[in-house]
Amino acid sequence: MTIFREADRPLTDDEIGDWLRDLRGKPYSIESGFDVTSVFRARLGAADTFYFAGVNVENPDHRVSTHGEEGAIAAMVVALGRKAELVEGWVMGAPRGLEKGTDNPLGNVEVSCCGKCRQQIANFASEDVVIHSVALNGSASTTTMGRYLPDQFSFRQFRPAAAEDDATLPPAPTAAEIEQRLVRTGLAPTSAEIFDWLRSLESANAASGTSDAVVLKLTDGTLVAGVKIEEAAFQDVNAIQCAAAIANAAFGRITVTEMWSFSQGYPGDPDDAFVTPQLSALQTLLEFAEDPDMPIHLFNKAGQQRDTTLAEAAHKALTPT
Ligand SMILES: [Zn+2]
Structure with a gap:
């Protein structure tokens, strides 16, 4: 399944980069022509090598478009439930149709997550979670959620009861x-x-x-x-x-x-x-x-x-x- 992998070891950056490129062509980028693909590693309890992939899905009403990172979060929540945590993320974005090795300068851009996605990720990730921006041509830069979104506002701030509830975890599914x-x-x-x-x-x-x-x-x-x-x-x-x-x-x-x-x-x-x-x-x-x-x-x-x-x-x- 191209949207989910469970690995018995952390996937390498090269494996993730290939996965991000394999997903290109899947996004429904009717408005922007810009394909975003994303992979997140997720944890439920002690199990932390669940990987979920997402792509951007656009809509003529732009407010209901979903971004690549939101797509990966969507798969994670359906699979693991609301108590899942994001523990590492990778994102790639480049115009549709470009392939690795392109001499188009946009193939070298290490695209960052937009503000909306930073806010979405913050609800499932702590400030030390590392996010990798991977260029189509292979270079990458990293940052943390704490640098992406300092003093993040999330459910943890206004729903302490929910945070307590999160201490009780269901068993991780197979x-x-x-x-x-x-x-x-x-x-x-x-x-x-x-x-x-x-x-x-x-x-x-x-x-x-x-x-x-x-x-x-x-x-x-x-x-x-x-x-x-x-x-x-x-x-x-x-x-x-x-x-x-x-x-x-x-x-x-x-x-x-x-x-x-x-x-x-x-x-x-x-x-x-x-x-x-x-x-x-x-x-x-x-x-x-x-x-x-x-x-x-x-x-x-x-x-x-x-x-x-x-x-x-x-x-x-x-x-x-
Ligand atoms: Zn976004």
Whole structure:
């Protein structure tokens, strides 16, 4: 799987550089033509050699575009849950179509993380975490999150209860379990199996306590999951952005034919409510939908399913009914 590796030793900088270059061509860089690829090493408890990759996924509404670093965070949270930590990062950015060895000077630029991504990373990383900026042609520079974002504002500052809660860690999943959380291929799962999958995923929801999870079906039947990832300065990644980021990093250009969605915890949300995704999330889905009338299936907490379409959902967004 190109978006996840579990290694029994730290990967070398050369291995990571090759991985970053292999991911080029996967970004959905329709607006900028600038491909960003990113790899993060993550830890859950004592296990710290989980690697997740991401690419930038743009949208005509630029506010719902996700960056390469956010894509890697998306895969990490779906795989390891909200208590995962980022422990090292690598990022590469260069115009689409350039290859290693190019004489274009932009092949030598060691691109840094933008301010939005620094803020996103800070919610999962301590100040001593090292970030490597790797040029397409191979040179690299390093910095730390403390230098990138001094006096960082994160959930640790205003949610001490969440920090205490983080002391209790679930057991680290196996590589096979992680792959099952992210992507499923060659199967036609039942509605009940998809509900179990959605229910097993954890949103990073320290701000609201509400949870959103989705599964997207691609044209070849491949299923890809996503969850909501909240950020202390409200630079959130919604569940559809999350799944779209993972799907693009894994497969390149995607078309979505069907979606299942499960949300819980919203105010006034009784047990039997079906919650329609937010409009901003549907904006991401519109960009990849096979058809505006593509089917969407909403689950309530009892696992009952209500069928709607993307076009109909856009009229009813986020109304528990
Ligand atoms: Zn960024």
